[in-house]
Amino acid sequence: MREVAVLGVGQTKFGELWDRSFREIGIEAGLQALVDAKLGSGDLGGLFLGNMASGSLLDQEHIAPLILDYAGLAGRHLPAVRVEGGGASGSLALHQGFLAVASGLYDFVVVGGAEKMTDVLDTTANEIISSTADHEWEVVFGATLPALWGLIARRHMHEFGTTREQLARVAVQMHQNGSKNPLAHYRNKLTVEQVVGAGEVAEPLGMLDCAPLSDGAAAVVLGPLDVARKYTDTPVRIAASEVACDTMAVQHRASVTTLESTVVAARRAFQRARRTPGDVTVAEVHDAYTISALLALEDLGFVEKGRAGPEFETGRFAPGGALVINPSGGLKAQGRPFGAVGVAQVVELVRQLRGEAKERQVSGATLALAHDVGGTGATSAVHLLERAD
Amino acid sequence: MREVAVLGVGQTKFGELWDRSFREIGIEAGLQALVDAKLGSGDLGGLFLGNMASGSLLDQEHIAPLILDYAGLAGRHLPAVRVEGGGASGSLALHQGFLAVASGLYDFVVVGGAEKMTDVLDTTANEIISSTADHEWEVVFGATLPALWGLIARRHMHEFGTTREQLARVAVQMHQNGSKNPLAHYRNKLTVEQVVGAGEVAEPLGMLDCAPLSDGAAAVVLGPLDVARKYTDTPVRIAASEVACDTMAVQHRASVTTLESTVVAARRAFQRARRTPGDVTVAEVHDAYTISALLALEDLGFVEKGRAGPEFETGRFAPGGALVINPSGGLKAQGRPFGAVGVAQVVELVRQLRGEAKERQVSGATLALAHDVGGTGATSAVHLLERAD
Numbered sequence: 001m002r003e004v005a006v007l008g009v010g011q012t013k014f015g016e017l018w019d020r021s022f023r024e025i026g027i028e029a030g031l032q033a034l035v036d037a038k039l040g041s042g043d044l045g046g047l048f049l050g051n052m053a054s055g056s057l058l059d060q061e062h063i064a065p066l067i068l069d070y071a072g073l074a075g076r077h078l079p080a081v082r083v084e085g086g087g088a089s090g091s092l093a094l095h096q097g098f099l100a101v102a103s104g105l106y107d108f109v110v111v112g113g114a115e116k117m118t119d120v121l122d123t124t125a126n127e128i129i130s131s132t133a134d135h136e137w138e139v140v141f142g143a144t145l146p147a148l149w150g151l152i153a154r155r156h157m158h159e160f161g162t163t164r165e166q167l168a169r170v171a172v173q174m175h176q177n178g179s180k181n182p183l184a185h186y187r188n189k190l191t192v193e194q195v196v197g198a199g200e201v202a203e204p205l206g207m208l209d210c211a212p213l214s215d216g217a218a219a220v221v222l223g224p225l226d227v228a229r230k231y232t233d234t235p236v237r238i239a240a241s242e243v244a245c246d247t248m249a250v251q252h253r254a255s256v257t258t259l260e261s262t263v264v265a266a267r268r269a270f271q272r273a274r275r276t277p278g279d280v281t282v283a284e285v286h287d288a289y290t291i292s293a294l295l296a297l298e299d300l301g302f303v304e305k306g307r308a309g310p311e312f313e314t315g316r317f318a319p320g321g322a323l324v325i326n327p328s329g330g331l332k333a334q335g336r337p338f339g340a341v342g343v344a345q346v347v348e349l350v351r352q353l354r355g356e357a358k359e360r361q362v363s364g365a366t367l368a369l370a371h372d373v374g375g376t377g378a379t380s381a382v383h384l385l386e387r388a389d
Numbered sequence: 390m391r392e393v394a395v396l397g398v399g400q401t402k403f404g405e406l407w408d409r410s411f412r413e414i415g416i417e418a419g420l421q422a423l424v425d426a427k428l429g430s431g432d433l434g435g436l437f438l439g440n441m442a443s444g445s446l447l448d449q450e451h452i453a454p455l456i457l458d459y460a461g462l463a464g465r466h467l468p469a470v471r472v473e474g475g476g477a478s479g480s481l482a483l484h485q486g487f488l489a490v491a492s493g494l495y496d497f498v499v500v501g502g503a504e505k506m507t508d509v510l511d512t513t514a515n516e517i518i519s520s521t522a523d524h525e526w527e528v529v530f531g532a533t534l535p536a537l538w539g540l541i542a543r544r545h546m547h548e549f550g551t552t553r554e555q556l557a558r559v560a561v562q563m564h565q566n567g568s569k570n571p572l573a574h575y576r577n578k579l580t581v582e583q584v585v586g587a588g589e590v591a592e593p594l595g596m597l598d599c600a601p602l603s604d605g606a607a608a609v610v611l612g613p614l615d616v617a618r619k620y621t622d623t624p625v626r627i628a629a630s631e632v633a634c635d636t637m638a639v640q641h642r643a644s645v646t647t648l649e650s651t652v653v654a655a656r657r658a659f660q661r662a663r664r665t666p667g668d669v670t671v672a673e674v675h676d677a678y679t680i681s682a683l684l685a686l687e688d689l690g691f692v693e694k695g696r697a698g699p700e701f702e703t704g705r706f707a708p709g710g711a712l713v714i715n716p717s718g719g720l721k722a723q724g725r726p727f728g729a730v731g732v733a734q735v736v737e738l739v740r741q742l743r744g745e746a747k748e749r750q751v752s753g754a755t756l757a758l759a760h761d762v763g764g765t766g767a768t769s770a771v772h773l774l775e776r777a778d
Contacts, residue, residue: 001492001493001494002492021525023525046632052450053444053450055442055444055445055517055520056444056445056450058524059516059520059524059528060520060524060525061441061442061445061473061475061517061520061521062473062474062475062520062521062522062637062763062764062767062768064474064634064768065474065634065635065636065637065763065764065767065768066523066637066767068634069634069635069636069637069638069641069767074634074635074636074641077633077634077635077649077650077653077654078633078634079484079631079632079633079634080474080632080634080768081472081474081481081484081485081632082472082473082474083470083471083472083473083485084450084451084471084472084473085451085453085454085469085470085471086450086451092470095468095470096470096472096485096488099485099488099489099492099494099495100488102492102493102494103390103391103488103491103492103493104390104491104492105390105488105491127448128444128450131444131448131449131450131451132450132451133451134455135447135448135449136410136412136449139448242468243435243468243469243470244466244467244468245453245454245457245458245463245466245467245468245469246454246458246463246466247454247458247463248451248454248455248458249458252458252463260466261466264466265466374451374454375451375454378451378454378455378458379451379453379454379469
């Protein structure tokens with residue numbers, strides 16, 4: 001199998017981008033990544049685009065050729081494929097782009113992720129994101145995505161003694177990190193009191209425990225590692241690209257407080273890369289809800305099951321620690337344009353590995369991990385990245 | 390690049406399956422394909438699922454893990470990815486499954502296609518299928534998918550003298566072919582008079598020029614060619630898997646009567662397989678509208694541009710001819726469950742190549758071609774298949 005590298009990255013501002021269209025942000029991210037990779041569009045072999053729900057959100061399916069078209073590339077008749085797996089759509093697109101280059105059939109591809117969430121009412125958007133849970137066994141009974149994560153949080157508190165304040169600490173740290181990210185949806189800082197005192201969404205989760213609905217796009221250029229050095233002094237190797245799935249409905253799992261899809265995807269990724277969780281120095285993990293980040297720390301193997309709350313509170317995952325989590329601000333503060341998230345995670349990690357993350361730079365960033373989740377964990381994807389120069 | 394073979398195929402009845410759920414038909418097709426391949430689910434490495442619009446049609450996104458889950462396979466935590474490209478979703482999933490096996494990262498995968506179109510009103514379904522055209526430049530001005538194909542048909546008549554009766558002949562032949570297919574949505578035969586006299590949909594296309602909205606699912610098992618013979622006496626090699634895209638909007642193309650995406654995908658496929666259109670003995674082509682089939686014959690290189698109408702009328706593409714088109718009955722008669730179409734085409738062709746097509750068997754089927762289109766041709770995919778024993 002041919003080794004695959006990230007040659008270039010691009011990303012738009014995340015936020016409520018009411019003055020910009022879906023096609024506009026998709027193109028901006030993709031062109032940035034091509035310029036960053038020092039590739040012309042003539043080198044490009046195809047597009048793999050992660051997107052959750054453009055059909056419901058924008059009345060527009062079939063968006064992969066749309067983006068190529070409005071980027072002025074229709075005349076090259078490149079292959080363009082949209083990939084969907086709920087909130088994990090971006091990292092699934094990355095997996096497809098990885099396979100495309102690894103197979104040898106494609107040389108250079110753009111992997112994009114894009115979502116426009118704020119052109120519909122919040123209530124509509126919440127119905128749409130909840131369609132990534134099990135419609136027939138969860139959603140028709142009134143369970144929304146935040147409600148299901150609320151149940152998971154309550155159970156985690158019951159089983160392991162996780163506290164409301166520990167959940168809040170996640171949001172506080174993410175906003176602290178995001179305050180240094182010019183592309184972040186939110187750059188304001190929060191206190192634990194503010195998070196705990198915010199309006200309730202799905203008990204115990206409040207408004208400030210939930211990542212926002214954002215607009216935004218991100219893109220990376222992938223190519224064969226062996227020729228990557230011709231294009232960049234700082235190629236980043238994809239050491240592992242692994243996807244794992246689980247039951248759609250939370251109730252059908254042996255444990256409500258473990259995402260087995262994450263456990264398995266991480267185990268496969270570390271095996272393939274011959275590394276361990278202890279080797280990771282910077283990670284972007286799924287923190288759509290504060291509880292999601294705690295589950296991620298446990299299920300990825302960074303802390304023992306049940307210990308994420310108190311361990312997070314020590315500050316060991318904050319900048320300056322041996323393992324820095326979500327220097328971008330994560331989904332919570334950088335924002336959550338669903339299909340773009342998994343790609344944006346890799347954009348941030350590549351910038352970290354290259355030493356280009358400015359104020360947010362994690363010193364000694366070597367092995368990086370991206371972790372993306374769809375629904376309540378029916379899909380997880382784990383990517384391991386490392387410098388290859 | 391590792392060579393890839395089709396080891397097993399499965400397909401449900403196509404039609405108005407009001408008593409069956411999306412998950413049920415998806416599972417039926419997948420399990421049939423596994424049984425046909427003589428594989429246990431323990432051998433399976435992943436699922437690539439083509440689907441156009443489950444979010445809009447069923448309020449359910451994230452359907453790839455859903456199908457694995459309800460097939461009883463959630464415990465294996467396999468990767469599952471949904472792929473979308475309008476009506477070409479099934480063949481894009483096939484392309485992804487092909488890349489997965491070709492890369493060496495996956496050994497055996499199921500490629501499925503499934504769509505449930507008839508659980509919503511016809512008017513709703515028509516809005517949804519039209520979301521595969523350009524929303525901002527076509528659909529908001531009232532253009533539906535049939536209307537756009539109607540424009541293409543009228544222009545083809547104007548440029549090349551194609552007649553209303555020639556269009557009708559396509560529908561007549563498809564129903565003739567479909568009458569022998571027990572899985573077909575329609576098995577009734579039609580006359581040219583009936584097609585011409587049917588209620589108008591989008592002039593010059595009438596009700597009987599348009600493929601139906603169908604429910605249905607299809608699946609194939611792919612694996613490495615070099616081990617395929619352990620599992621089957623009749624492995625079918627994928628000699629080429631090519632995707633090409635074009636502008637979303639018909640008005641932005643140099644010619645309205647040529648699908649450049651099809652021209653390019655076919656050219657790439659024949660080059661890769663070192664074969665020519667003259668080598669193909671059986672093909673399943675995109676006949677969502679009668680005009681679509683005529684364009685396909687021209688753009689795939691089977692007849693000269695503009696000549697498809699009179700050439701089709703000669704009967705040379707009917708059973709008994711040197712090249713048999715759509716022995717399954719095509720989208721017109723076998724049915725059109727959007728995301729399933731591209732996979733169902735390969736199911737039929739594999740049965741033809743194996744000599745298992747019974748009443749529909751094309752004698753001397755050697756090189757087979759599958760051609761799938763999304764929207765009005767923003768995406769085309771061409772697969773070439775041949776016996777490898």
